Amino acid sequence: MAYTIDPKRLDLAREFMAKPYGLHSDELQRVLNVMRAPMQRSGRLVALCLRRHREWALGRMHQDPLAPIARVDDRVFRSFEEIEKEIFRLRWHELTGRVLDA
Amino acid sequence: MLEILGYSDKITTRPGDTLEIKVSCEAGAKTFNAELVRIICADDFPGGAGYKVETVAHESNRAYPGRRQVINVGSSIQVNDAQGTLAPPSFTLQAFIYPTTPAHGVQGILGRFCDKMGGYRLMIDAQGALTLEIVNDGEKKTISSGIALKSRIWHFVAATFDAETGEVNLYQETGSNKIVHTEKISLTPAIPSKPFLIADGKYNGRIDSPHIFPRALTRREMDTCSVAEALAAWDFSIGISTADVTDASGNNHHGQAINLPTRGICGRNWTGEFMSWQEKPQHYGAIHFHDDDLYDACWETDFTLTLPDNLPSGIYAVRLSCAPSIPEHADEAEAFVTFFVSPSLRKATAPVAFLASTATYLAYANSHHGWRDPLAEICYNMALQLGPTEQFLQSRPDLGLSTYDVHSDGSPSYYSSRLRPVVNLRPKHRVWNFGADTHILNWLHMTGQTVDIITDDDLHEKGTALLKPYRTIITGTHPEYHTHEMLRAIKAYVDDGGRLMYVGGNGFYWHTAYHSTLPGVIEVRRAENGSRTQGALPGEYHMSFNGRMGGLWCNLGFAPQKLVGIGYGSTGFDSASYYRRQPGSFDLRAAFIFEGIGADEKIGDFGSVMGGAAGYELDMIDHELGTPEETLVLASSEGHSNAYVLTPERLLCAYPGIDGISHSDVRADMVFFSTIKRGAVFSTGSITWAGSLAHNKFDNNVARITGNVLKRFLDPKPF
Numbered sequence: 001m002a003y004t005i006d007p008k009r010l011d012l013a014r015e016f017m018a019k020p021y022g023l024h025s026d027e028l029q030r031v032l033n034v035m036r037a038p039m040q041r042s043g044r045l046v047a048l049c050l051r052r053h054r055e056w057a058l059g060r061m062h063q064d065p066l067a068p069i070a071r072v073d074d075r076v077f078r079s080f081e082e083i084e085k086e087i088f089r090l091r092w093h094e095l096t097g098r099v100l101d102a
Numbered sequence: 103m104l105e106i107l108g109y110s111d112k113i114t115t116r117p118g119d120t121l122e123i124k125v126s127c128e129a130g131a132k133t134f135n136a137e138l139v140r141i142i143c144a145d146d147f148p149g150g151a152g153y154k155v156e157t158v159a160h161e162s163n164r165a166y167p168g169r170r171q172v173i174n175v176g177s178s179i180q181v182n183d184a185q186g187t188l189a190p191p192s193f194t195l196q197a198f199i200y201p202t203t204p205a206h207g208v209q210g211i212l213g214r215f216c217d218k219m220g221g222y223r224l225m226i227d228a229q230g231a232l233t234l235e236i237v238n239d240g241e242k243k244t245i246s247s248g249i250a251l252k253s254r255i256w257h258f259v260a261a262t263f264d265a266e267t268g269e270v271n272l273y274q275e276t277g278s279n280k281i282v283h284t285e286k287i288s289l290t291p292a293i294p295s296k297p298f299l300i301a302d303g304k305y306n307g308r309i310d311s312p313h314i315f316p317r318a319l320t321r322r323e324m325d326t327c328s329v330a331e332a333l334a335a336w337d338f339s340i341g342i343s344t345a346d347v348t349d350a351s352g353n354n355h356h357g358q359a360i361n362l363p364t365r366g367i368c369g370r371n372w373t374g375e376f377m378s379w380q381e382k383p384q385h386y387g388a389i390h391f392h393d394d395d396l397y398d399a400c401w402e403t404d405f406t407l408t409l410p411d412n413l414p415s416g417i418y419a420v421r422l423s424c425a426p427s428i429p430e431h432a433d434e435a436e437a438f439v440t441f442f443v444s445p446s447l448r449k450a451t452a453p454v455a456f457l458a459s460t461a462t463y464l465a466y467a468n469s470h471h472g473w474r475d476p477l478a479e480i481c482y483n484m485a486l487q488l489g490p491t492e493q494f495l496q497s498r499p500d501l502g503l504s505t506y507d508v509h510s511d512g513s514p515s516y517y518s519s520r521l522r523p524v525v526n527l528r529p530k531h532r533v534w535n536f537g538a539d540t541h542i543l544n545w546l547h548m549t550g551q552t553v554d555i556i557t558d559d560d561l562h563e564k565g566t567a568l569l570k571p572y573r574t575i576i577t578g579t580h581p582e583y584h585t586h587e588m589l590r591a592i593k594a595y596v597d598d599g600g601r602l603m604y605v606g607g608n609g610f611y612w613h614t615a616y617h618s619t620l621p622g623v624i625e626v627r628r629a630e631n632g633s634r635t636q637g638a639l640p641g642e643y644h645m646s647f648n649g650r651m652g653g654l655w656c657n658l659g660f661a662p663q664k665l666v667g668i669g670y671g672s673t674g675f676d677s678a679s680y681y682r683r684q685p686g687s688f689d690l691r692a693a694f695i696f697e698g699i700g701a702d703e704k705i706g707d708f709g710s711v712m713g714g715a716a717g718y719e720l721d722m723i724d725h726e727l728g729t730p731e732e733t734l735v736l737a738s739s740e741g742h743s744n745a746y747v748l749t750p751e752r753l754l755c756a757y758p759g760i761d762g763i764s765h766s767d768v769r770a771d772m773v774f775f776s777t778i779k780r781g782a783v784f785s786t787g788s789i790t791w792a793g794s795l796a797h798n799k800f801d802n803n804v805a806r807i808t809g810n811v812l813k814r815f816l817d818p819k820p821f
Contacts, residue, residue: 021484022677023743023763032483038476046473049489052433052530053148059488065474066510069488069496084485 003030007096013088017102020084035091042094047083050076056083058090104494105129105435106168106424107523109399113441113460113622114557120408123420123439124401126523127168131424131435134168138407141417141440143544144529144537150710151541151796155529158418162407168424171402173522175500176303177363177395179347181334181355188214188333188355189293190316195224195234196260196273196324197300198370200308200388202511204230204251209393210302211259212312219294224261226251226305232274234261238292247274247283256310256370262318265290273321282321300336300347300357301391306511310369310388312336339383342366342646345620362397362517362623364390366646367639378644378651385641392509396502397623398521415445415554417458417543419528434490438528440536442555450571452552453816456543457575461558461583461614463536464624467524468495469504471635483676483745491525501525505626506635514636516646519623533711533793539578541792542605546576548800549809561588562616569595574815579606579792580719583614583626586650589660596665599779601815605808607770607789608633608670608719610655610662615647627652631751633673654751656727664728666785667773668721674746674762678717678790679739680707681772686734691821692774694814695736695784698806705737705772706804711793715804716742720770721787730775739770739788774811780820784811 012028024032046069048059056079058072077083092100111122127134142154157163181188195212203209204226213223213235220237227233230250236243251257251274260273272283300312313335319327329335334355340348342365347357359365366379369388379386407420419438426435442458445451472478473486473496488496495501502522503515527536546553554572561568562585569575569591581604589610596602611632615625628634629643629652638652645652655661662669682704687696699705706715716739723729742762752767753760762768770787777783794804 023741026744029744033480036480036483038480044479044486046486046488048493049487051430052489053146056487061473066499069493080485080487087485 003034005031005034005092005095007098010102013092013100013102016088017085020081034095035088045072045087045090047080047087054078056080058083058086103128103434103497104437104490104525105131105426106134106422106437107525108420108422108437108439109401109521109523110420110439110441111521113520114559115409115441115443116446117409117411117413117443120406121441122403123405123407124171125166125168125404125422126171126401127424128170129427130170131168133165134422134424135165136405137163137421139419139421141419141529141540142547144531144540145533145710146530147533147710150533151544153529154544155421160407160410162405166404173396173399173500174303175361175396175502176393177301177359177361177391178303179300179336179357179359179389181298181300181357183298183355186293187353188298188314190333191265191290192263192317194260194262194315194317194319194324196258197312198256198310199259200254200256200370201226201251201306202254202513203306204253206306209305210299211305211309212300212314214294214296214298216294216296219296220292221294221296222263222291224259232259232272234263234270234272236263236287236289236291238289241289243287243289245270245272245283245285245287247272247281249274249281252276260324264318269318271318298355301363303361304393305391306393306509308367308369308388308390310338337387338365338389339369339379339387342379342383342386343618343648359389361395362519363392363395364516364646366642366644368641372641374641377641378649379646380644380649390513392511392513394499394503394510396500396522397519397620399523409443413443415443415451417540417555418443433530440527442557444556444560445554448571450554452554453572454551454574454576454812455554455556455569455572456546457561457577457581458555458557459535459539459578459581459583461624462578462581463527464518464520465505465583465612465614465626466526466535467504467518467520468501468526469506470495471504471506474507475635481675483674491531495525505624508636514628514638516625516627516638517623521622535578535580538580538711538789538792541795542576542578545792545795545800545805545808551812558584558588559616561591565591566594569600572600573818574601574603574812576603577606577609579789581606581609582611583624584610584655585614585616586660589655589665593665596777596781596783597779599777599781599820601781602666602783603811603815604666604783604785605791607721607787608673609721610665611670613650613652613655613658615645615650617647629653630657633670633749656751661724661727662721663724666783667729667733667775668723668771668785668787669727670749671720671722671752672742672746672748672762672768673719674743675718676745677743678709678712678714679741680714681705681716681737681739681770683737684735687736689734691776692734692736695774695807695810697810699803703803705807706791706794708797708802709790709794709804710796711790715791715794716770716788717790719789720768721785722767722769722771723773733773733775735771735773737772742768776821782815782821784815
């Protein structure tokens with residue numbers, strides 16, 4: 001049975017927000033493995049760097065890897081870590097149906 | 103978008119050489135500026151080692167008229183036919199084809215055709231069906247089978263045209279499924295003054311045994327006619343290692359492969375009995391064409407640049423710039439044509455040489471795998487990022503592929519060429535390979551150590567003679583791709599008393615081939631196993647350039663452990679760690695390495711690349727694979743994350759517990775050993791090692807250890 005994310009486990013979301021990179025707890029790593037799985041039905045969310053070291057925007061890849069990558073919205077993020085966390089929030093919502101307020 | 107692109111005809115140069123610089127202003131700039139620069143440090147990241155690029159005064163530093171140059175991507179075979187003999191009034195065109203994208207629109211298979219003048223061709227139509235197209239003076243007749251060809255299945259296809267009766271017969275067969283379509287037309291084709299083409303640059307798939315006969319054959323005759331009866335009968339199993347295509351009919355309608363379609367691949371006769379095209383060429387009588395194949399962009403030269411005779415050896419670039427369309431995106435109106443200046447032959451100008459990993463840079467040239475590989479994000483354990491360069495590559499398939507990519511039809515890309523704009527071999531890009539390697543040059547520059555630059559390309563060609571003048575050779579951070587000639591040369595250098603500093607990780611990993619006659623292109627076939635983004639297909643493990651088996655050097659009898667004591671063992675990309683001293687570091691033979699380093703000191707728990715000296719790809723000792731018995735393990739890394747895992751070739755089967763938390767083999771081993779003739783090897787086994795050199799203004803234990811080793815290695819006193 002594939003692992004499903006428990007929307008009540010906000011402790012895992014808080015762990016990620018505190019330290020998005022490096023060693024994670026086993027349970028958080030399972031959450032991330034689901035979020036980053038090779039096949040993503042809704043199209044993979046990516047960070048589009050608009051200005052080097054300064055600005056990023058959310059993009060979503062098409063199922064066809066050769067297709068253009070569309071911007072998700074007009075928001076501009078000022079750090080890569082900031083957009084990493086936003087991708088986590090959006091995936092949490094997509095996968096659990098709950099808005100993550102963390 | 104990137105607004106200016108460029109490349110040169112050379113990448114390894116010497117003082118006095120003349121480079122042809124080719125430029126395209128992609129957004130329509132009317133002029134561009136060029137400037138010769140020396141690259142000391144390519145890393146412009148905030149908190150990085152510090153971007154250092156110096157302008158070199160040169161008469162070529164000025165403005166030039168701008169223009170846009172196009173790239174004709176896609177492979178074909180051109181058969182020149184000045185006499186017009188490949189244009190019989192009646193004809194039969196036949197071939198075996200294995201289309202891989204029959205649903206992707208019009209693709210030419212075989213014929214003599216151009217949009218303006220017309221002609222005739224066997225093709226796939228917009229519906230994916232086999233079609234004969236005949237055009238004359240604006241009038242067009244298409245005769246289609248009406249049935250779509252099947253993807254990745256061998257078909258026999260043929261078209262006959264009888265000029266007297268106007269009868270056309272189409273044959274589209276797969277095994278017992280035989281489709282015959284007959285029509286009569288009242289149009290004869292024009293004969294354009296263009297070459298006869300096999301594939302048209304848009305066709306994706308394989309073609310085997312294409313023939314043209316000077317009359318309309320019956321179906322039975324197609325099976326029984328000899329090649330001597332053909333006007334041309336191209337046999338792709340001849341000359342597989344070349345771009346030459348042989349007509350076996352005796353009529354000398356030989357052709358040339360354009361943009362390196364893939365050869366040495368399984369044809370319609372392949373049964374699995376033979377695994378190499380050299381063993382049974384008849385089983386390898388196909389060529390795989392792709393719409394994104396590219397060897398030579400064939401741009402015109404915008405200006406030439408002659409290197410001054412007194413130019414010091416180093417890494418240089420022509421920095422190109424034009425007025426940006428959007429002022430705040432000025433970075434995108436700047437390009438670098440990077441090249442390497444070695445000293446004049448047999449005239450070393452320094453006791454140490456840095457061996458630039460030009461084969462590795464080429465293997466990664468214009469790679470797309472960092473976002474297209476479905477495993478990329480889960481391997482990196484972080485979000486995928488596409489900068490302006492990557493977004494541009496995504497939008498521009500005409501810039502070609504790397505050896506990490508798959509073609510647009512999903513088949514593996516085995517070749518990579520530098521005769522095109524290579525947009526990721528430049529400063530102000532990722533700190534990976536080239537960018538990371540400049541951390542080493544930056545450190546040498548800071549210490550005042552003179553260094554000559556030599557390259558993989560030259561090493562392949564000149565062998566040990568290139569290394570001999572130097573007391574020490576320093577590698578890059580990730581010298582991953584080598585030919586047998588290169589490995590043999592390094593081994594002979596070390597065995598003969600040379601000193602080698604391998605300050606990287608995952609080195610000497612993939613068997614690579616250079617083409618014997620075409621400059622600037624390599625081949626990599628990722629056979630059997632290894633950390634891969636694509637794999638060579640069954641029966642296709644032998645490289646077309648030289649017939650040798652592709653794959654990992656550890657599977658081919660030359661494991662990196664034999665050369666540098668360690669070899670690739672594990673990988674992760676989310677963080678980096680540090681080393682702890684091991685008992686071997688307290689051996690008297692290693693005392694010089696650890697001068698000024700405390701016994702319990704963590705080594706490299708800092709750095710601008712992921713925060714540690716042990717990261718990305720890690721190497722370890724393995725005596726069974728060849729680590730010399732006398733090797734001292736000086737230090738090993740620890741504390742790697744759960745995103746670090748063992749490499750696939752170390753696993754006979756998959757199992758849990760292969761990550762940085764659970765498995766003790768997830769580590770980098772730093773080693774030292776001396777050789778019979780008093781040479782020596784020092785290896786760090788980590789890609790991020792060099793990213794720690796500049797920490798604390800170069801005052802740190804990574805820089806100290808590296809400096810201690812270099813100082814002793816430059817001392818002629820034997821080990």
